[in-house]
Amino acid sequence: MELWFSEFHTPDVQHSIRVNRHLYSYKSDYQQIDIFDTPEFGRVLALDGNVMLTERDEFIYDEMITHVPMSVHPGVKDILVIGAGDGGVVKELARYQQVERIDLVEMDPQVLEACRAYLPENASRLDDRRVHIFYDNALRFIRRCTSQYDLIIVDSTDPFGPSEGYFTREFYGICYNALRDDGIMVNQQGSPFYKHDAEAMQRSHQRIHSTFPISRVYQAHIPTYAAGYWLFGFASKKYHPVDDLDAEKWRSLNLQTKYYTTKLHIGAFYLPAFLENMLKEVE
Amino acid sequence: MEEKNVFGFEEKELDQNEAPIYEALQRFRQMRVVPFDVPGHKHGRGNPELTAFLGEKCVGIDVNSMKPLDNLCHPVSVIRRAEELAADAFGAAHAFLMVGGTTSAVQSMVLATCKRGDKIILPRNVHRSVINALVLCGAVPVYVNPEVDVRLGISLGMQREQVAKAIAENPDAVAVLVNNPTYYGVCSDMRSIVQMAHDVGMVCLADEAHGTHFYFGAGMPLTAMKAGADMAAVSMHKSGGSLTQSSLLLVGPNVSVGHVRQIINLTQTTSGSYLLMSSLDISRRNLALRGREVFAKVVSMADYAREEINEIGGYYAFGKELVNGNSVFDFDPTKLSIHTRDIGLAGIEVYDILRDEYDIQIEFGDIGNILAYLSIGDRPQELERLVSALAEIRRRHQKDPTGLLSQEYIDPIVVTSPQEAFYAEKRSVPITESAGLVCSEFVMCYPPGIPILSPGEKITKEILDYIQYAKDKGCSMTGPEDPEINNINVLV
Numbered sequence: 001m002e003l004w005f006s007e008f009h010t011p012d013v014q015h016s017i018r019v020n021r022h023l024y025s026y027k028s029d030y031q032q033i034d035i036f037d038t039p040e041f042g043r044v045l046a047l048d049g050n051v052m053l054t055e056r057d058e059f060i061y062d063e064m065i066t067h068v069p070m071s072v073h074p075g076v077k078d079i080l081v082i083g084a085g086d087g088g089v090v091k092e093l094a095r096y097q098q099v100e101r102i103d104l105v106e107m108d109p110q111v112l113e114a115c116r117a118y119l120p121e122n123a124s125r126l127d128d129r130r131v132h133i134f135y136d137n138a139l140r141f142i143r144r145c146t147s148q149y150d151l152i153i154v155d156s157t158d159p160f161g162p163s164e165g166y167f168t169r170e171f172y173g174i175c176y177n178a179l180r181d182d183g184i185m186v187n188q189q190g191s192p193f194y195k196h197d198a199e200a201m202q203r204s205h206q207r208i209h210s211t212f213p214i215s216r217v218y219q220a221h222i223p224t225y226a227a228g229y230w231l232f233g234f235a236s237k238k239y240h241p242v243d244d245l246d247a248e249k250w251r252s253l254n255l256q257t258k259y260y261t262t263k264l265h266i267g268a269f270y271l272p273a274f275l276e277n278m279l280k281e282v283e
Numbered sequence: 284m285e286e287k288n289v290f291g292f293e294e295k296e297l298d299q300n301e302a303p304i305y306e307a308l309q310r311f312r313q314m315r316v317v318p319f320d321v322p323g324h325k326h327g328r329g330n331p332e333l334t335a336f337l338g339e340k341c342v343g344i345d346v347n348s349m350k351p352l353d354n355l356c357h358p359v360s361v362i363r364r365a366e367e368l369a370a371d372a373f374g375a376a377h378a379f380l381m382v383g384g385t386t387s388a389v390q391s392m393v394l395a396t397c398k399r400g401d402k403i404i405l406p407r408n409v410h411r412s413v414i415n416a417l418v419l420c421g422a423v424p425v426y427v428n429p430e431v432d433v434r435l436g437i438s439l440g441m442q443r444e445q446v447a448k449a450i451a452e453n454p455d456a457v458a459v460l461v462n463n464p465t466y467y468g469v470c471s472d473m474r475s476i477v478q479m480a481h482d483v484g485m486v487c488l489a490d491e492a493h494g495t496h497f498y499f500g501a502g503m504p505l506t507a508m509k510a511g512a513d514m515a516a517v518s519m520h521k522s523g524g525s526l527t528q529s530s531l532l533l534v535g536p537n538v539s540v541g542h543v544r545q546i547i548n549l550t551q552t553t554s555g556s557y558l559l560m561s562s563l564d565i566s567r568r569n570l571a572l573r574g575r576e577v578f579a580k581v582v583s584m585a586d587y588a589r590e591e592i593n594e595i596g597g598y599y600a601f602g603k604e605l606v607n608g609n610s611v612f613d614f615d616p617t618k619l620s621i622h623t624r625d626i627g628l629a630g631i632e633v634y635d636i637l638r639d640e641y642d643i644q645i646e647f648g649d650i651g652n653i654l655a656y657l658s659i660g661d662r663p664q665e666l667e668r669l670v671s672a673l674a675e676i677r678r679r680h681q682k683d684p685t686g687l688l689s690q691e692y693i694d695p696i697v698v699t700s701p702q703e704a705f706y707a708e709k710r711s712v713p714i715t716e717s718a719g720l721v722c723s724e725f726v727m728c729y730p731p732g733i734p735i736l737s738p739g740e741k742i743t744k745e746i747l748d749y750i751q752y753a754k755d756k757g758c759s760m761t762g763p764e765d766p767e768i769n770n771i772n773v774l775v
Contacts, residue, residue, distance in 0.1 A: 139667035140591070143674045165668050169641050173675035 005036055005044065007051055009226040010194045015051075017041055017224075024118055028110035030162045035118045041224060043119055045086060047111070048161050051224045058088050058122070061188075063260040064220045064268070065232055066092040069151050069184045071250035071265060072239050076150040077101065080178065082138045082166060084155035085111035087123035093153075094125040095255055103149075105134045105141045107162065139165050145178035152179060154187035159200045167200065169207040172235070176211050182238040189217060192275050193227035201231060206282035208235045216241050217279060218268040220259070231275075242269050297371045299571035303364040304564040307352050308344045308557060314351075321347050321554075344557050355380065355555030356548050365564045372571040373498050373517070374508045375533035377540045382559045383551055385492045386412040388516035388532040390419065392488050393460070395514070395538075395546040397422035399702075402456035404449045407695055408438040408465060410490060411725060411762075414701050414737045421702040424737075425453050426695055430610035435601065435622050436651040436688075439610040440464075440471030447479055458486040463494050463507050463515070466647075466733070467654065468618030469611050473510035481511070489515040495523040496617060499574025500582065504613035513538050522578075522617065524659045525566035529559040577659050582616045584666055585657050589619065591670045597626040597677050619655040621673070623648075627682030629756045631728075633673075636680065641672040649728060650688055650753065688752050696741040699774070704739030709772045711765070714750070717742045720773040725762030728753055734762070742773070 006016040017038050024035035034046045042055030053061065066089055070076060077100045081089055085106040093102055104126075106112060112133070116123045125131065134141055142152075152175050156163035165171055166187075175185050187208070190201040209215040212235035222230045234241045247262035271279070318325050327334035327342030334342050348354040353362035362380060369378035381388045389412040397403050399421030405413060407426045417424055427445045429438040446459065459480040464470040473489070480487040489507030495517050497503040507515035515533045519525040534543060570577075589600040599622040605611045623633045634648025646656040655669060698721045699707075709723040719742065726736040735753075736746060750768070754760060760768050 137664065137667045139664075139671040143595075143671045162664065165664050165671075168668060168672075170668055170672035170675050173678070174671050177675075177678060 028108050030108045033114050054224050057223050060222050060259045062088040062092045063257050067260040069186045072244050078149045080149045080152045082154045086115045087126045089155050091125045094128045102131045105138045109135045142178050143174045147180050152185045167204045172208050172211040185235040187233045189231040189233040191226045202282045209283050302564045302568045303361040305561045307361040369567050373533050376536040377534050379532040380563050381530040382555045384528045385516050385518040385530040388530045390416040391547045392514040394420050395543045396458045396486050402453050403458045404456050405460040406441050408733050411732050417701040418705045423700045440469050442610045443475050460488045463489045463491050464615045467620045468615030470504040470613040472612040473505050477511045487512045491515045492518040496578045499570045500578030523566050526562040529563045585617050585619050588666050595674045621653050624651040626677050627684040631756045631758050699739040701738040708775045711770045714771045717771050718744045723772045727762050728758040
């Protein structure tokens with residue numbers, strides 16, 4: 001018997017992964033949650049049929065969304081993470097001793113429960129004493145916060161589902177307001193390759209760019225995401241993502257990584273011409 | 284109990300699970316009837332671009348009246364049954380399916396009641412369709428001044444004493460018309476007003492364009508039909524969920540159904556759209572079966588949004604606390620009306636910022652308030668966006684409110700009937716030089732479409748200042764022949 005999981009990257013392109021076993025399937029109040037065991041990618045988490053992470057390549061995403069801002073900001077103590085119910089982002093952040101508090105806001109408790117059960121490696125640091133989990137709508141949570149975080153990481157699903165609100169101007173505005181005067185916001189910014197994704201990426205870049213004084217985009221290669229090519233947004237009130245990188249200090253922390261290096265950090269901000277143009281168009 | 288009626292159809296007991304027009308269209312689809320009648324697109328085949336855009340399913344039921352589908356002008360089978368079901372669901376003696384918007388329902392109700400020279404008692408904050416009806420039939424308005432809430436700058440409902448006074452001063456009037464509720468959700472004491480009108484032999488009409496859900500939700504203000512009103516125009520397409528332009532006209536037991544049908548047929552199309560009619564049928568069924576739970580959800584979302592918005596500070600999202608037993612006899616809990624003046628922005632400015640910068644379209648903004656329309660189709664995550672956007676607008680745009688106009692209501696001075704003024708000989712003058720003259724056309728902000736000036740009213744400096752202010756703030760003004768509203772038509 002052949003069992004395959006297929007995800008449509010566009011109506012005309014699909015990406016398929018052979019499945020050994022369908023481990024978990026549940027329709028929560030917000031979305032359809034599935035976890036598969038696969039020969040190539042290990043365990044795979046899909047929300048509403050879109051791959052969120054695989055055991056095989058999640059390190060790229062988790063490292064790039066965390067170490068980039070952590071090596072720029074000189075003293076991150078208070079962090080807010082939106083989404084990221086799988087725990088992968090928290091796992092990376094918890095490696096920094098300097099961090100005093102990580103607030104995790106996830107609207108769907110069922111995602112955490114599923115990941116604790118089936119992706120225990122990812123969820124391993126969710127019980128760290130510095131981690132505080134809030135099951136809430138992020139817009140509702142953040143608009144009550146003023147100048148209280150050094151770093152906000154927006155680890156949402158794509159902008160066409162329940163996370164649509166996390167790609168809006170009002171969302172970026174309340175994030176700005178919740179950050180201290182030297183705060184940084186990093187978000188997953190989608191893919192610039194397929195038209196539909198690219199337009200959404202441009203829209204959110206435009207909104208971030210009009211909200212923060214510094215707003216840059218960086219890239220990484222993630223095989224299971226659309227086109228294998230993914231972007232992150234770096235928005236900041238004070239620090240420049242490349243000029244203010246303190247490579248020596250970061251290296252002195254001796255954190256072992258599989259994807260991130262301080263050299264790659266700089267390189268990730270050098271973008272292909274077509275992408276530079278797309279960003280310029282909306283700036 | 285089953286019996287045959289005069290038309291030969293079996294009279295079954297009404298069951299709100301039925302949707303006779305929808306079911307007839309389903310059967311019609313299966314029959315694969317060959318069309319040698321209008322419409323000429325022939326189930327969409329003749330207009331492939333339209334079919335691609337709207338979908339085959341949709342254009343396939345855009346058909347003409349025929350025996351199995353009944354005829355809106357003289358319904359005897361499935362449309363008649365759908366009207367009976369609607370009447371049953373709304374607690375009316377009869378219901379008419381309307382395809383020309385609630386405007387046509389309002390006009391039919393006025394035209395069925397008033398003729399040339401008759402007086403009709405009504406609040407000034409009526410929708411333009413009411414005064415349009417007066418232009419058509421020649422009735423004369425007697426305005427009851429609504430009380431104004433000074434803080435919010437909005438007109439409230441009609442006070443009982445004011446209605447009693449108008450009735451006493453105009454014993455020859457034929458009808459009283461009530462907004463149930465106003466655009467903002469304010470209800471008058473419907474039952475007492477009906478009683479007062481009936482005591483002296485006047486008819487009571489209700490504009491329930493914003494009140495469909497009153498008939499189905501729990502803990503809602505009293506409906507016109509329950510209050511004993513004679514007719515009510517109900518916008519099914521607003522809170523009821525049917526397609527735009529579809530509406531209902533409800534009548535009570537003392538109204539001649541045949542006469543009202545004749546009046547409707549004076550102006551209504553003879554090619555009633557089955558898209559609109561089936562949407563009324565399906566929506567009525569949904570409301571009858573699930574309306575209670577649906578509107579409980581809408582109310583809880585509106586209550587939540589009010590709490591959250593009031594917590595931001597600066598805004599005032601008002602609700603039931605306005606109820607005062609008279610001019611605010613009750614308040615529609617689904618309405619999310621927000622006073623914005625205290626953050627130094629006119630409602631219309633907040634309305635524009637929400638659309639231009641946050642991609643959020645709300646129902647309307649006027650001088651001091653905005654209205655976000657909540658319904659059957661809303662979800663909590665969109666409400667979170669609205670509340671957050673309002674918090675952001677306050678953070679980024681808050682100003683000193685001094686100098687912002689607050690009053691929305693200006694007492695009209697009626698010089699002549701709307702019909703006389705509309706058809707009289709007139710001339711165009713620059714609006715800045717029109718003070719003291721008598722206007723022969725409408726001036727209004729749209730939405731909400733409540734006239735600032737109606738045909739036959741005296742133009743005053745106060746009104747001109749208001750128009751200029753509304754224009755400056757970016758209100759979209761309509762009505763006059765001159766779209767720029769630099770000139771206005773006045774009586775010679």
